[in-house]
Amino acid sequence: MQAMRYDITLPTDYDMTNIRDRVSKTGHLMDGFTDLLFKLFLISEKQKGELYNSYSPLYVWKNSDGMSRFIFDGYFDNILASFGWQHIEIGVTSTIELGDNFIQSKFVTEVAQDILPTDTLKNFEIQEKLTDNETGKLVINNPDKWQKVSFSFYLTKPQTELRCFEILHLSKG
Template sequence: MQAMRYDITLPTDYDMTIIRDRVMKTGYLMDGFKGLLFKLFLISEKKNGDYYNSYSPLYIWKNSEGMSQFIFDGYFDNILRSFGWQHIEIGVTSSIELSDDFTQSQFMTEEKQDILPTDTLKNFDIHEKATEGETGKVVIYNPDKWQKVIFTFYLTKPQTELRCFEILHLSNGEN
């Protein structure tokens, strides 16, 4: 599985109801998308104590065919037309742990960890387990950047120093 994400930084005075309305009107269009495990429509808002305003969707793909279809068959063009050229981050999914109430998640944190140079990667842990109060955890790694990223999901907003996103909508892919 692969993870795909783009982080669209928006001005501090940007009216975030524009994004909320956009997701409310069109988020369902990703439901049942071929090759998709799930997509989270994420935002952060400076006024709520976040680092900055952003629209930052996270996709977990079952295969690269669905991801390629999304990018190159016109679906990503909606982002390009609305927000301009975007850098898409791609990572290899190393572990996914989702609880029964994962689909009720309202918030997600992102923790980035550098994978430092070493003479062996044999014992490097690319997995994480969800703990109490968490509805799931997805771990990806990116050998191009030598980085491990941990996405953790919650029903309520956690008290944390990590970057935190509000989940506006969750689309489940094809069954």
């Protein structure tokens, strides 16, 4: 499976209700999208203690056909029209562990780790296990940037210094 994400940084004084309203009105349009495992409509808000305001959709695709269709058949044009040209990060998933209550997740944390140069990647730890307080775990490896990004999902906002997003909507394919 593959994952993609774009992280749109918004001004500090941006009214985040604009994003909430946008997702409320259009988030369901991704429900049932071809080859989509799930899409998370994520935001972070400076006024709620995060570093900055952002809109950061995160997708996990069963295969690249649906992802290509989304990007190149006009669906991504809505993002371009609203927010301008965006860099899409694409990576390979190594862990997708979804608990029984994953669908009720309301928050997700992100941890990025550089994959340092080495003589072999054979024993590189690419998978992670779900812990007791998590509703899901997603690990994405990006060999283009040599980075491993781990996402942990929760029902309530965790007390953490990690980058944390609120999940506004979860679409399933």
